[in-house]
Amino acid sequence: MLRQKYIEAKQRWAEKQRAQGAVPRVAATTGRLPPGQTLTTGFPVLDLGVKPEVPLDQWRLTIDGLVEKPVTLDWAQFNALPQVEDVSDFHCVTSWSKYDCRWSGVAFATLCELVEPMPEAHFVYFTSFDEYSTNVPMEKCLDDDVLVATRFDGQPITREHGGPARVIIPKLYAWKGAKFVKGITFLDEDKLGFWEVRGYSNGADPWKEERYA
Ligand SMILES: Nc1nc2c(c(=O)[nH]1)N[C@H]1C(S)=C(S)[C@@H](COP(=O)(O)O)O[C@H]1N2
Ligand SMILES: [Mo]
Numbered sequence: 001m002l003r004q005k006y007i008e009a010k011q012r013w014a015e016k017q018r019a020q021g022a023v024p025r026v027a028a029t030t031g032r033l034p035p036g037q038t039l040t041t042g043f044p045v046l047d048l049g050v051k052p053e054v055p056l057d058q059w060r061l062t063i064d065g066l067v068e069k070p071v072t073l074d075w076a077q078f079n080a081l082p083q084v085e086d087v088s089d090f091h092c093v094t095s096w097s098k099y100d101c102r103w104s105g106v107a108f109a110t111l112c113e114l115v116e117p118m119p120e121a122h123f124v125y126f127t128s129f130d131e132y133s134t135n136v137p138m139e140k141c142l143d144d145d146v147l148v149a150t151r152f153d154g155q156p157i158t159r160e161h162g163g164p165a166r167v168i169i170p171k172l173y174a175w176k177g178a179k180f181v182k183g184i185t186f187l188d189e190d191k192l193g194f195w196e197v198r199g200y201s202n203g204a205d206p207w208k209e210e211r212y213a
Contacts, residue, residue, distance in 0.1 A: 032089065034206035037097040044096060045160045048194075052129040052159075052180050059164050061148070065125075065186035068116035075164065079150070081106045081114070088145050088170035091206040103168050105149035108141045111184065121186035125193065126167055126178035134176050134193035135202070136169060138186070145170045148181060172204040173211070 033039060056075045064070040073081075085104040091097045117138070124141050127133045140146070150157060150165050157163035162179025169177050175195050196202050196213075203210040 032099070033097055034091055035209050036211075037091055037095055037206065040096040040098055043098060043161065044092070046092060046094070046174075047160075047179065048130055048132060050130040054129050054164055054180065056164060061165065061182060061184070063111060063115045063184045063186075066118040066121040066188060067186050068118065069114065071115055078106065078148075078165070082110055084110075084147060086145050086147060086168075086170075088168065090170065090174055093173040093175055093200065093204075093211050097206075101168075102153050103147060103149035104151040104154075105147045105165065105168075107144070108146040108148065108167075109144075111148065112142070115186075117186045120188045123187045123190045125183075125185045125187055125191050126181055127183035127185070128178045129180040129182050132178055132180070132194050134178050135191055135196060136172065136176050137190070140169065140172065143169075143171060171206075173200075173206055175200060176204050 059075045060072050061078055062070075062072045083104060084107045085102065087100055087102045089097060089099050090101050122138050123135060124138055125133065125135050146167075146169050148165050149168050150163070152158075152161060157166060162181075165181050166179040167177040167181050190202070192202065199212050201210040201213045
């Protein structure tokens with residue numbers, strides 16, 4: 001009797017997988033999880049011990065440096081820019097990964113269109129309301145999954161996860177994405193950020209396990 005139920009359940013699974021065209025779960029995970037990472041279903045919080053409270057009427061994002069049209073946007077101006085949504089995986093250097101994070105906000109490329117970086121702008125330096133900073137080569141910021149996000153899973157990003165706005169760069173370890181972002185500066189030479197001067201690798205590619213320099 002028990003055995004019969006077990007067989008039936010397995011049969012239902014087989015049918016479901018066939019119907020969905022699903023690949024076996026273990027194989028899918030192996031291909032998707034970067035080396036040395038462990039999948040989490042929760043959403044750990046990592047910060048410097050400070051979660052700055054930024055009222056929306058005081059929030060500003062300044063984009064400057066080697067650009068033709070530097071700008072400081074308030075919350076309404078930022079949200080009036082074209083919005084995008086993107087689902088991506090999140091990899092923290094401390095070895096947890098989270099799949100299928102649904103972010104929405106403004107594409108980094110849209111911000112570039114607005115300020116017009118000069119040809120010699122090869123590096124981007126991000127600053128935050130908690131005194132955090134991080135740096136990323138310009139070309140990495142232009143991937144079509146890079147955005148300044150204001151929403152997670154359709155809801156405003158909570159303060160602990162970096163609201164009002166945070167940078168998302170899925171193809172790099174998550175420390176390269178500034179929570180509580182307040183500044184984006186375009187530079188001709190690279191300038192190391194908070195963790196980069198403290199021994200984190202500058203490359204930060206999870207697939208190459210570029211964790212610490
Ligand atoms: N402003 C700011 N941004 C930050 C950090 C931080 O301490 N301050 N931590 C980084 C690190 S190490 C990670 S893993 C992610 C964590 O994002 P989460 O707290 O939403 O998981 O934010 C990154 N961005
Ligand atoms: Mo991290």
